[in-house]
Amino acid sequence: MYKDRLNKIPQPRTIARHYAEGKYCDYPADIVLSAVNSHDYEYNPTAIPIKLGFIQMFIANYKAFLYLSEHNTPNDTSAFLENPNGFMEKAGVQLGTPFDNVAPKIFIAMVEKDMLEAMRNPNTSAVCHLVYSSDEDSWPKRHPERYPKDYMKRSTYATLKDIPYLLDDNIFVAKGFNNHMSINILHIGDFFAEK
Amino acid sequence: MPSFRPRKPYKIVLITTFRCNAACVDCCFGCRPDRGKTMTIDEMKHYVDICMDAYPDSIRQLDLTGGECFLLGSDLDEIIRYGKDRGLLVALVSNGYWGKSYTAALERILQLRASGLNEIAFSVGDDHQHILPLKGCRNAAVASARAGYKVEFRMETRYGQCSVYEKLKEDSAFMRLVNAGKIDIVFWMWRKYNNDVRHGRGYPWHWRPYEESKPCDLLFKNIVITPYGDVLACCGIGNSRNPHMRLGNVWKEPVKTIYERTYEDILKVWIGTDGAQAILQYVYDNSDIKFHQSGNGCEACIEVFENPKIIPFLREHYDDWAKKIFFI
Numbered sequence: 001m002y003k004d005r006l007n008k009i010p011q012p013r014t015i016a017r018h019y020a021e022g023k024y025c026d027y028p029a030d031i032v033l034s035a036v037n038s039h040d041y042e043y044n045p046t047a048i049p050i051k052l053g054f055i056q057m058f059i060a061n062y063k064a065f066l067y068l069s070e071h072n073t074p075n076d077t078s079a080f081l082e083n084p085n086g087f088m089e090k091a092g093v094q095l096g097t098p099f100d101n102v103a104p105k106i107f108i109a110m111v112e113k114d115m116l117e118a119m120r121n122p123n124t125s126a127v128c129h130l131v132y133s134s135d136e137d138s139w140p141k142r143h144p145e146r147y148p149k150d151y152m153k154r155s156t157y158a159t160l161k162d163i164p165y166l167l168d169d170n171i172f173v174a175k176g177f178n179n180h181m182s183i184n185i186l187h188i189g190d191f192f193a194e195k
Numbered sequence: 196m197p198s199f200r201p202r203k204p205y206k207i208v209l210i211t212t213f214r215c216n217a218a219c220v221d222c223c224f225g226c227r228p229d230r231g232k233t234m235t236i237d238e239m240k241h242y243v244d245i246c247m248d249a250y251p252d253s254i255r256q257l258d259l260t261g262g263e264c265f266l267l268g269s270d271l272d273e274i275i276r277y278g279k280d281r282g283l284l285v286a287l288v289s290n291g292y293w294g295k296s297y298t299a300a301l302e303r304i305l306q307l308r309a310s311g312l313n314e315i316a317f318s319v320g321d322d323h324q325h326i327l328p329l330k331g332c333r334n335a336a337v338a339s340a341r342a343g344y345k346v347e348f349r350m351e352t353r354y355g356q357c358s359v360y361e362k363l364k365e366d367s368a369f370m371r372l373v374n375a376g377k378i379d380i381v382f383w384m385w386r387k388y389n390n391d392v393r394h395g396r397g398y399p400w401h402w403r404p405y406e407e408s409k410p411c412d413l414l415f416k417n418i419v420i421t422p423y424g425d426v427l428a429c430c431g432i433g434n435s436r437n438p439h440m441r442l443g444n445v446w447k448e449p450v451k452t453i454y455e456r457t458y459e460d461i462l463k464v465w466i467g468t469d470g471a472q473a474i475l476q477y478v479y480d481n482s483d484i485k486f487h488q489s490g491n492g493c494e495a496c497i498e499v500f501e502n503p504k505i506i507p508f509l510r511e512h513y514d515d516w517a518k519k520i521f522f523i
Contacts, residue, residue, distance in 0.1 A: 007393035019438045024501040026389040028225020029435035030213035030232060033423045037444065045428065047439040047506055048462040050197040051513055060197075097197050150514040155522040161198045161458065 016041055052163075053154025054147070054189050057103045060096030060163045065107055066175055067093045072111040081108060096163050102147050106192055114139050119172075124180040131191045140191065152193035199458040201415075203253035207246045207283075208419040208430050209239055211274075212262035217290045219322040223432035225390035226262045232422035233262070236270040240277055242420045242445065247281055249451040250418075258417075258430075259287040265303075272310040279311030286314035288349075290323050291332030300331075300338035308342055315339050319359050320351030320385055329359060333369055340377040348378050351385035386432065386494065399485035399502075406491050408472035413493075415467050418454050420445065426453045428463060431493045437500045439463075462499075462509065465520055471495035474509070477516055482508055 009027055010018075012035035019025055020041035025032045036043065058065065067088070068080065080087045084099040084107075109115065118126040118139075130139050156165035167182040178184075213224055213231030234242075246254055257278040264271055264287055271287075278285040294300035304315070319332045340346045350359050360380070363369050372378045387394040411429070419427040419434070424445045427434045434440045439460070443453035457463055465474060472495045478484050484504045488494050499505050509516065 003395045005393050005395075007389050007391055019441075022438050022506070023503075024497075025436050025438065026393070026501075027436070028213075028222075028227070028230075028390050029421070030225065030230055032435055033421055033425055033441075034232065036441065037423045037425070043438065043441065043443075045439050045442050045456060046196070046460040047500070048510055048513065049459060050199070050461045051517070052197055154514065155518070157197075157199070157521060159200050161200045161455075163197060 013039055019043060022047070050157065050160070051151075051154070052097065052100070053150075053156070054103060054106060054152050054192070055154070055185055056156040056160075056163060056165065057097065057100065058107075058185055059156065059165070059167050061088075061099065061103070061107075062167065062171065063093050064088050064095060064099075065110065066172075067091055068107055068111045069116055069175075072108075072116075077108050077111070080104060102151060105145070106147075106188065109139075109143050109192075110188060112139060112142075119177050119181065119184055122178055124178050124183070126178070127180070127184040128187050131187050143192070145192070146194045147192050149193045149195075152189045196459045198455065199461075199464055201455040201458045203250050204246075204416055204418050204454060205253055206256040206258060206417040207243060207254060208258040208260060208417045209234065209242060209274075210261060210419065210421045211239065211259050211264045211267055211271075213422055214266055215261060215263040215290070216266065216292055217263065217323045217327050219320075219326075220390065220392065221322050221385065221388045222390060223386075223388050224262065224435060225388065231262055233267070234422045236273050238422075238424075239270070239274045242424075243274075243278060243281060243283075245445060245450045246418050246420075249449070249454070254418075255284060257281075257283040257285045259285070260430075261288075263290055263292065265289050265293050272306060275307060275310040275312050284313045285311055286316070287312065288316045288318055289335065290327055291317045291319065291335035292327045294331040294334030294336075294338065297334045297338060300334040301342065304335070304339045304342045304344070308344075312344075314347075315344050316347035316349060318349045321353065321358055322351065322385065324359060329362060333363065333366060336378055337369055337372060340372045345376075346372075346378045347381055348373075349381045349383055352382050353385050357382060388433070396487055399487050401479070401483065402486040402489050404472050404475040404479055404486075404489045404495070406472055406489070408470035408476065408495075409491055410468055410470050411466045411492065411496065414463055415457060418450060426450065428457045431496065433493060433497050437497070439500055461517065461521070462506070465516075466496060466499070469520065471499050474499050474505075478505055478508060481512065481515070484508060 015035035016039035019036050020043050084104040118130040158165045169179045169181050172181040173179050212233035213226050215226035216228045218227050275285050317332050317336050336346050350357050413429040413431040417430050419430045426442045428440045428442050442456045472491050475495050488498050
């Protein structure tokens with residue numbers, strides 16, 4: 001059993017720094033908040049942010065995919081990979097949520113010519129065939145990279161603000177894609193997931 | 196940052212002051228008579244205005260607390276009037292020091308009733324009463340009940356004992372009002388807080404959370420504002436000490452942006468849906484992390500945030516628990 005002792009109050013700057021680091025500051029409220037408000041640290045109240053998986057990242061940012069499907073020159077794709085959020089902002093495309101580190105690489109893989117053709121093919125299993133193709137130089141052979149399974153296969157949250165949990169196929173049909181985009185995305189998620 | 200769809204708040208809670216004449220050793224805010232920022236009347240009105248502008252169709256109530264809000268003097272009457280004029284139901288919590296005589300208490304409560312006060316609660320216990328006479332709080336509660344209020348009388352218990360209640364049981368006038376349902380007795384367990392003294396506590400051990408978890412009902416309902424203009428995510432005890440409960444400051448950002456930030460934190464949403472005890476249960480079942488305390492409600496929540504091992508563990512196992520809690 002520890003013993004009672006004097007609660008030694010640190011300097012205000014120390015309290016504020018601990019607070020910014022997310023450490024519980026066990027001192028009187030007035031002392032803590034006075035210190036916090038008199039020092040300009042980056043305070044972050046979010047203990048554990050919501051993590052989106054690839055599927056919901058795609059749902060949130062499908063406009064970026066549509067834009068890239070029409071602007072997929074090597075210059076465009078390298079500029080996008082360099083600064084995905086800035087690129088889309090410059091293009092006037094509104095994102096549902098900022099990109100993470102992985103999704104832009106998959107978006108670029110999805111706007112390659114053969115994949116776009118498969119997505120536009122009225123045969124709704126064309127993407128599945130392409131993804132599991134064993135032909136030399138085919139799309140899967142060009143993409144040996146894999147990403148964490150939890151991320152690629154994470155379910156979608158049903159109650160997020162401004163981010164739906166289902167993909168609306170009709171949006172894509174209007175842009176010339178087949179009416180199986182929600183299934184196509186599952187194939188792609190499955191393909192890129194670590195086994 | 197992704198956020199869950201926010202629910203609108205229905206209550207503004209103004210922590211009007213961090214000053215209090217009771218100077219309880221174990222006060223959850225560490226309030227003292229000689230220190231503590233206090234809101235000015237203009238600040239209080241401003242806080243009410245910005246909250247009402249942000250959520251005009253959902254906010255129904257204004258709670259005034261502290262510290263001891265009766266130390267505001269005539270500003271207390273004015274903010275009650277202001278809240279009433281804005282269409283709010285106004286409630287407050289006091290230690291009842293102002294009931295020095297029954298007549299004085301009745302006079303004061305009638306003034307507040309005229310200003311528009313709707314509800315009143317008192318907070319008493321051994322920790323208060325070693326400084327403030329119990330008689331004052333008793334007078335204030337009896338006068339309030341006779342003035343027509345349904346009084347909530349909160350008494351601290353220690354190890355299941357409540358010495359204040361034992362004394363009050365012998366007060367026939369008080370007990371008549373209790374039996375008539377005009378004074379509602381509420382017991383709550385007192386807890387040690389580190390203010391001037393850092394209390395000793397047991398060594399951490401592999402403590403099995405045995406109680407059934409209850410969803411937290413203090414999150415996602417209130418806009419809690421401190422005298423510094425900070426918005427806190429909940430009105431539970433110990434909230435100001437927890438850096439994850441301070442959402443921002445209304446002098447720097449719009450109150451709506453700050454309030455809705457709570458919904459970006461999946462841990463708070465978990466506490467709101469299942470309760471902090473459920474989180475400790477998960478940690479207990481899946482790790483060797485030892486706890487200093489368990490229990491339901493604020494105790495468990497404080498353990499989740501204070502224990503330096505729990506949040507890193509939960510971050511690391513995000514998909515495991517999120518799958519069970521949030522996905523079908």
